[in-house]
Structure formats: structure tokens, C-alpha cells
Amino acid sequence: MKFTDEAKIQVEAGNGGNGCVSFRREKYIPFGGPNGGDGGDGGSVYLVANPNINTLIDFRYKRIFRAQTGQNGMGSDCTGKGGEDLRIEVPVGTLVTALLDDVNEEIMGDLTAPEQTLLVARGGFHGLGNARFKSSTNRAPRQTTPGTPGEVRVLRLELKLLADVGLLGMPNAGKSTFIRAVSAARPKVADYPFTTLHPNLGVVSIEAHRSFVIADIPGLIEGAAEGAGLGIQFLKHLARTSLLLHLVDIAPSGDHTDPVEDVRKIEIELEKYSRDLAARERWLVLNKIDLFDVDEREQRCRDIIKRLGWQGPVFFISAIQGEGCRELSYRIMEYLEAAAASQKIPEEREDPQ
Numbered sequence: 001m002k003f004t005d006e007a008k009i010q011v012e013a014g015n016g017g018n019g020c021v022s023f024r025r026e027k028y029i030p031f032g033g034p035n036g037g038d039g040g041d042g043g044s045v046y047l048v049a050n051p052n053i054n055t056l057i058d059f060r061y062k063r064i065f066r067a068q069t070g071q072n073g074m075g076s077d078c079t080g081k082g083g084e085d086l087r088i089e090v091p092v093g094t095l096v097t098a099l100l101d102d103v104n105e106e107i108m109g110d111l112t113a114p115e116q117t118l119l120v121a122r123g124g125f126h127g128l129g130n131a132r133f134k135s136s137t138n139r140a141p142r143q144t145t146p147g148t149p150g151e152v153r154v155l156r157l158e159l160k161l162l163a164d165v166g167l168l169g170m171p172n173a174g175k176s177t178f179i180r181a182v183s184a185a186r187p188k189v190a191d192y193p194f195t196t197l198h199p200n201l202g203v204v205s206i207e208a209h210r211s212f213v214i215a216d217i218p219g220l221i222e223g224a225a226e227g228a229g230l231g232i233q234f235l236k237h238l239a240r241t242s243l244l245l246h247l248v249d250i251a252p253s254g255d256h257t258d259p260v261e262d263v264r265k266i267e268i269e270l271e272k273y274s275r276d277l278a279a280r281e282r283w284l285v286l287n288k289i290d291l292f293d294v295d296e297r298e299q300r301c302r303d304i305i306k307r308l309g310w311q312g313p314v315f316f317i318s319a320i321q322g323e324g325c326r327e328l329s330y331r332i333m334e335y336l337e338a339a340a341a342s343q344k345i346p347e348e349r350e351d352p353q
Contacts, residue, residue, distance in 0.1 A: 007059035007157045008099075014042030014069040014083035016124030016147025019132070022075030023140070034141055035077045036130040040070030042123030042150040043083030047096060049111035050089040054201075056159050067121070070147055073129040083123060093240070095158040096120065105156070120155060124148040163201060163215035164336055166241035168270075170262045173247040174287040176200070178319040179216040182329050206333045215241065239274070242339055243332065244282040247319075250300050251291050259286075260307045281335075283313045285328065290318035 017039025024032025045067050065088055071080030096108045096118060109118040125148045133141035167175040183202030200216040215238075238244065246266070248259050263284075270278040286304065289297045297316070305314055315331070317324035 006159070007056040008063065008154065009059050009157065010064045010152070010154050011045040011086075011088070011121045012064070012066045012152045013044050013121035013123040013150025014067040015149050016040070016042045016126045017070035017072040017080035018146045019127035019129040019144035020073035020075060020078075020080075021130045021142050021144055024076075031139075033139060034130040034134050035075055036144065037073035037075070037078045037080065038129050038132070039073045039126040039147045040080035040082035041126045042070045042147065043067030043085045044119060044123040044150075045086045045088065045121035047094070047109075047111060047118045047120055048087050048089050049092045049094065049114055049116040051092050051114040053089060053091045055091065056094070056157055059157065067123060067150065069150075070124065070126055072147075073127065073144075077129075077131055080126065082126075085123070087117075090157060091159050092116075093160050095160060097156045097158065099154045099156055108155070121151040121153050124150040160240050163241050164212040165214040165243045165245060165332055166238040167214065167216050167247055168238065168244050168266060168282070169247035170249070170252075170266065172252075173249045173262075174319045175216050175247050178247060178285075178287070178317070178325065179214055181319050181322045181325045183214060204329050204332070206329060210333055210337075212333060212336050238277055242281070242336060244280055245285050245328075245332075246282050247285045247287050248304065249288055250286050250297070250304065251288055259304050263304075263308060281312075283315065284308070284310050285315045285317060287317055287319055289316050290321050290323065 019038055020036035022034065022036035024035045026032055045065060065086060067086040068083030070083045073080045090111060092111060092114055094111045096111065098106045098108050098120075100106060108120060111118060127147040128145045130141045130144050133143045135141075167178065169175050179200060179202045182204045202214050202216070203211055204214055205211040246263065248263055250259055252259060252262065267278065284305070286301050289301070291297075292300065301314075301316060313331070315324060315328045317328060319325060
């Protein structure tokens with residue numbers, strides 16, 4: 001299935017029902033007075049985060065969503081029925097932006113938790129019936145108010161993956177092979193150069209109650225921040241990750257490819273896209289060490305690290321053989337647990353009496 005991570009829809013809340021003009025008509029009661037009821041409120045439109053949905057593909061076929069209109073008021077002081085609210089299910093991780101016009105837009109909310117609800121269009125208010133306007137000086141009012149129209153909005157839905165760790169690297173760096181090695185995810189891999197066309201999520205289970213989510217992001221090329229190749233279509237998926245793993249093929253194919261230059265190209269794209277993303281914790285993972293003997297692999301790895309001037313953590317793995325993958329997974333789990341513990345706010349202690 002094609003991964004759809006952005007959609008444009010129109011939501012229309014229901015209009016409020018109009019108030020009613022009516023008078024009581026009964027035998028032997030010549031002056032029954034007004035009894036026109038109010039209209040019903042229009043239904044509102046809500047977006048609800050559903051953890052069982054993982055794409056926005058359904059919005060490709062249906063783009064206009066309307067809530068129910070409120071019923072008009074009736075005689076005998078009968079109030080019109082309110083319109084039913086419309087609840088639209090979207091994936092967890094959906095960013096909702098209201099398009100005000102061709103230039104201006106406004107972020108309405110970010111649905112990051114299951115069952116989280118966001119009001120995107122409020123239903124119209126009900127109109128008042130003529131019974132509301134009776135008084136000692138106006139015993140037969142014919143005045144009513146109409147229901148107000150419901151809000152109409154054009155929304156852009158943007159899905160960002162909710163993952164703890166993002167895999168970063170050039171096409172064919174071995175990201176898909178790595179995620180297959182450490183999780184149950186099965187993205188496509190092959191022995192020829194190609195890039196993943198859509199993100200893959202995998203759950204890495206260390207032991208009972210210790211696991212994290214890793215995202216296999218499509219490979220980047222030079223100029224991605226300006227839209228080259230897959231462009232920023234998938235760069236944005238790295239925005240929610242806590243840790244980036246920069247996978248590097250220490251033996252890239254081709255006569256003019258250099259692992260160090262590949263790393264620097266991606267660093268430039270990250271900096272162009274987001275300085276915050278470029279400053280995020282990033283570990284260097286040198287892959288495909290199985291292609292060389294011990295002495296040659298050590299020499300190649302030392303050369304790459306020295307030329308990069310890399311100061312952060314470095315790991316050596318063979319994703320296809322699983323060498324070093326388990327150890328890396330444990331280090332990631334420890335890092336995420338430490339980061340989560342540092343973000344917890346200590347409980348306030350009561351002062352002793």
C-alpha cells in the first residue's frame with residue numbers, strides 16, 4: 001500500500017436550527033399565547049486519534065465531511081433536535097493545520113495520544129422561538145432568530161511517525177536490513193541499490209516491559225531539504241524521534257563514493273531542514289563490517305572516524321549477519337530510559353510540621 005502522510009480535507013459543522021413562530025390554539029382558550037420552540041444546535045466536527053490507523057490514505061477518496069444540521073423548532077414549545085457530532089478518525093501522530101487562505105495558516109492541534117480528541121469545527125447555535133420573546137407588553141410576539149451557521153474549515157492533515165529512534169543514511173546504507181535484524185518488521189531488502197519508498201516501523205523488544213520503536217526512514221540524497229528525490233516528505237518523520245542512528249556503508253558501491261562525504265551531505269540536509277533536528281543526539285553506526293577482515297575493517301573505521309572528527313558514540317555492525325546489533329539495541333534502550341528518567345518531575349514533598 002502506498003504510504004500517505006499528508007491530506008487536505010474540508011470539514012463543515014452543522015447549522016443551528018431556526019426558531020419557530022407558533023401560537024397555542026385550543027378550544028375555549030382564545031388567547032393561548034406564543035409557544036414556538038427553539039431550534040437545535042448544529043453538530044460539531046471532531047478529529048479522534050485511532051491507534052489502529054497508520055496512514056491517511058482514506059482521505060484520498062473522501063475529502064468533504066459534514067456534521068448534521070440542527071432541527072428547526074416546532075409549536076407546542078417543542079425544541080428542535082440537535083445535530084449529531086461528526087467524529088473523524090485519524091492516525092496517532094497527526095498534525096492538524098487550518099488553511100485560512102492561500103497564504104496564512106494556523107496550527108490547530110497535534111494528536112499524539114490514542115483517543116485524543118480535537119474540535120476542528122464548532123456547530124451553529126440554535127435559533128430562538130417566539131415563546132422566548134413574550135412579555136407583559138408583548139403578549140403575541142412574532143419575533144424569532146435564525147440558527148447561526150456552523151464553522152467551515154479547510155484542514156491539512158500531516159502524519160509524523162511516532163518513533164523513539166530514527167534511522168538516517170544514504171540509500172542502500174543498510175537501514176532496512178538493520179531494522180529486520182532487530183525487530184519483527186520486514187521491509188524490502190535486496191543486493192542492488194535502491195531506496196525504501198515509505199517509512200517502516202519496528203518494535204525492538206529487549207526483554208519484558210523494555211522495548212522501543214524504531215523507524216526506517218527512506219534514504220536521503222543531496223538536495224533533499226529543497227525537495228530533491230523524496231525531499232522533505234520523509235525528513236519530517238525524524239522530528240519526533242529522541243535519537244538518530246546515522247548508518248554508514250563503509251564499503252559503498254561505485255568508484256566515486258566516499259562514506260565521509262555521504263555523512264557530510266546528510267548533515268547539510270539536516271541543518272537546512274531544521275537546526276533543532278541537526279542538533280539532536282546522533283550516533284554513528286558503521287555498517288557492513290563483514291565485508292572485510294579484522295585488520296582492514298579496523299583501518300577503514302578509524303579512517304572514517306578521524307576524517308569526520310566524530311566525537312559522539314560509534315558502533316560497528318553487520319546488519320545482514322546481526323553482528324553488533326543486539327549490543328547496539330541494549331545501548332539504545334539504556335539511553336532512552338535515562339532520557340525518560342531525566343524528564344520526570346520529582347514529586348513535591350510536604351514541609352514537616
